[in-house]
Amino acid sequence: MTIHVDPDWWKTLFDDVYLVTDARSVCSPEVTETEVEVFSRLIPIGRSHQILDLCGGHGRHALELSRRGFAHCTVLDYSRCLLRRGAAAAARHRLSVAFVNGDARNIAFPRSCFDHVMVLGNSLGYIPDPQADAEILAEAYRVLKDGGWLLLDVADGASIRKRFSPNAWHEIGGDVVVCRQREQQGDVICAREMVISKESGLIRDRTYCMRLYQPPALAAAATRAGFSRTTIHTDFSPHLGEGDYGCMNHRMIITAQKT
Numbered sequence: 383m384t385i386h387v388d389p390d391w392w393k394t395l396f397d398d399v400y401l402v403t404d405a406r407s408v409c410s411p412e413v414t415e416t417e418v419e420v421f422s423r424l425i426p427i428g429r430s431h432q433i434l435d436l437c438g439g440h441g442r443h444a445l446e447l448s449r450r451g452f453a454h455c456t457v458l459d460y461s462r463c464l465l466r467r468g469a470a471a472a473a474r475h476r477l478s479v480a481f482v483n484g485d486a487r488n489i490a491f492p493r494s495c496f497d498h499v500m501v502l503g504n505s506l507g508y509i510p511d512p513q514a515d516a517e518i519l520a521e522a523y524r525v526l527k528d529g530g531w532l533l534l535d536v537a538d539g540a541s542i543r544k545r546f547s548p549n550a551w552h553e554i555g556g557d558v559v560v561c562r563q564r565e566q567q568g569d570v571i572c573a574r575e576m577v578i579s580k581e582s583g584l585i586r587d588r589t590y591c592m593r594l595y596q597p598p599a600l601a602a603a604a605t606r607a608g609f610s611r612t613t614i615h616t617d618f619s620p621h622l623g624e625g626d627y628g629c630m631n632h633r634m635i636i637t638a639q640k641t
């Protein structure tokens with residue numbers, strides 16, 4: 383079996399259905415709180431700091447940071463659908479978070495305007511062009527102030543390979559079943575995802591892919607982008623229970639500074 387993936391899949395997959403298929407990870411307040419607890423201990427975030435949640439989706443981390451008094455958070459993401467969801471949640475909870483549409487490879491912000499750039503919840507490695515992540519890291523470097531911190535939170539390639547399973551499925555609520563078929567193609571995992579409603583039938587049948595990084599390789603990419611003081615933290619699993627959470631468990635966190 384070979385799973386074929388449209389290279390632009392990432393431009394359309396992150397929508398309302400994604401918020402259902404990945405709800406266990408991205409719509410769980412407990413998971414997001416755990417993650418923010420961990421991230422905010424690893425870099426020196428101050429309440430007056432400008433924080434960019436790059437590829438921030440519906441802004442769950444920025445919203446949680448804002449709730450904790452970090453008042454200057456900006457979310458940048460390609461998905462207008464997720465940004466709209468985030469902006470609505472911010473308005474509902476009276477939180478001041480900016481939601482900006484854009485491509486992380488070419489960020490429409492001037493150089494040196496953020497104290498921290500965070501790329502969270504496994505948001506690298508989606509664009510098949512191997513240069514894409516280097517471009518994202520270069521942009522993170524450019525928009526950071528001198529002394530600012532980068533925090534990357536992505537799947538730990540070594541750990542994911544060790545636990546690789548070609549099939550997985552889980553239920554969401556009483557109605558939706560998410561089935562995933564996976565294949566390793568070099569350092570890339572390709573997947574076919576079928577989402578089925580027991581009541582109304584097929585909701586989605588799509589393929590996607592993700593480049594897996596070994597921890598030292600991603601740290602080296604950060605160094606090539608200009609960062610220093612790079613630290614790798616492995617074995618970060620926000621889900622405590624058993625289960626196949628795809629690449630949302632067994633993550634690594636890399637922190638690095640623009641010095």
Ligand SMILES: C[S@@+](CC[C@H](N)C(=O)[O-])C[C@H]1O[C@@H](n2cnc3c(N)ncnc32)[C@H](O)[C@@H]1O
Nearest residue numbers: 396408437438439459460461485486502503505
């Ligand atoms: C797995 S989701 C995680 C979202 C968010 N960080 C979270 O943890 O909830 C990955 C996100 O990266 C975004 N993304 C991927 N590549 C991007 C790019 N080149 N520019 C902007 N956003 C991108 C997607 O739109 C999606 O919202």
